[in-house]
Amino acid sequence: MFDGVARWWDGFELWLAQQWFPIQFVLVIAVLLPLCAVAAWVVHRGVDGVADRLAALRRAGAPADDTERGEGRGRSDAVS
Template sequence: MLEWLVAWWDGVELWLVQLPYPLQVTLVLAVLLPLAWGLARLIDRGVDRLGAKLTRVSDAEPPVGRRDADRGREEPA
C-alpha cells in the first residue's frame, strides 16, 4: 500500500548519502532548522496558553505573544 512512499524515501536517502559531506550538512540544516524552530514556537505558544488558563493568579503576566500586541497601550493611572 505504501510501497511507493518507501521506494521514494529510499531514493531520497540514497541521493542524500551520495552528496559530499558539506552539502549534506547544509541541506539537512536548511530543512531541519526551520522545522525545529517552528515546532518549538508552536510548543511554546501552546504551553503559554495552557499556563494562562490554568493559573490561579488573576494579575499574572500575559503570555509573551499577548505582551507584544499590548505595547502601544498605556497603563491606566
C-alpha cells in the same frame, strides 16, 4: 501508494548519502532548522496557553482583596 513513497524515500536517502558532507549538512539544516523552529513555536504557544489558564484559575480562586488574608494592614518591619 505506501510502496511508492518507500521507494522514493530509499532513492532520496541513497542520493543524499552519496553527496559531499558539506552539501549533506546544508540540505539537512535547510529542512531541520524550519521544522525545529516551528516545533519550538508550537511548544512555546502551548506552554503559554497552559500558564494563562492556570493563572486564570488561580485568580478565580484567590480572594479579591488582600485584606481578607490579613495582608492589607501593613508590614510590621516597614520603615516609616
